[in-house]
Amino acid sequence: MSETGPVLATTGLTVRYGGVLANTDISIRVDKHEVVGLIGPNGAGKTTFVDAVTGFTPARGTVSVAGRRIDRLAPHQRRLAGLARTWQAGELFTDLTVRQNIAVASGRGPLHNLWSDLTGRRGSGDDVDAAMELFGLQFVADRRPGELSLGRQKIVGVARALAGPTRALLLDEPAAGLDTDESAEFGGHVRAIAASGLAVLLIDHDMNLVADVCDRVYVLDYGAVIADGTPGEVLADPAVRTAYLGSELAHD
Structure with missing residues (x-):
């Protein structure tokens, strides 16, 4: 670059x-x-x-x-x-945990990401952990978006956008x-x-x-x-x- x-x-x-x-x-x-x-x-x-x-x-x-x-x-x-973006409307998966939501953006491709989320086998755990650490999300890693404040949900959305290239x-x-x-x-x-x-x-x-x-x-x-x-x-x-x-x- x-x-x-x-x-x-x-x-x-x-x-x-x-x-x-x-x-x-x-x-x-x-x-x-x-x-x-x-x-x-x-x-x-x-x-x-x-x-x-x-x-x-x-x-x-x-x-x-x-x-x-x-x-x-x-x-x-x-x-x-x-190039990554967030969306005005809520884009988090309500039935996945914070960690799983962030993991959607990491890995080798969309199908691999979906498989990783469903099975818990993540190929890019370092990206996920780094994004969670940057935003202080480790303590809510296993919660679902509906359990978080709106502000925290917005931060999870940004963290997910960063968990990739x-x-x-x-x-x-x-x-x-x-x-x-x-x-x-x-x-x-x-x-x-x-x-x-x-x-x-x-x-x-x-x-x-x-x-x-x-x-x-x-x-x-x-x-x-x-x-x-x-x-x-x-x-x-x-x-x-x-x-x-x-x-x-x-x-x-």
Whole structure:
């Protein structure tokens, strides 16, 4: 992997649904050890962008991980290339333990992972244990998601995304539903992930979380980037505040 280039980069990423442009020429970069925010009002195209980057939505433009173009690859191939994501909706298996949920992302392939989860024979225990240790999940390893707080469930979801060949992590509104203390705790975990050498793209509406953990921020409005810079710079930008008129920024 190149040590000088971005870990995650997009160039001219464009998504069209019929005659509607959902994303227009979006170019971003996220470097190693960096947390980059992607913010914007509801309907700005943030999740569409994540879906396009990860291969779940057709798009024009380029996507690269560690200098390798992956935009022609299927979603599971992009995952193997080092691109991982979380989902807004709860994606944990309620009938599996925390350890088994995290183990889904490790191993040699989807069928091997399923077999490992069902039989308890894991081929990548080191990945699972490392992810659990990073987030302090060892003491809940044998519990099921329904026995955990919402904040802890969100952390399990992130841990699962990391239990594999991950270089870049996309977090899609991970703080939704968390209270102030849970959000602050989650932010500490995000910084720890970046410190370990990964590139993190954080999409969230929690402006305190974004301001606290992000090194840089891109702002989307109507599917296009309207500002980028440090959190302080973009949150003070008049164009950004206008885009958020009537929402969280307007009431600061």
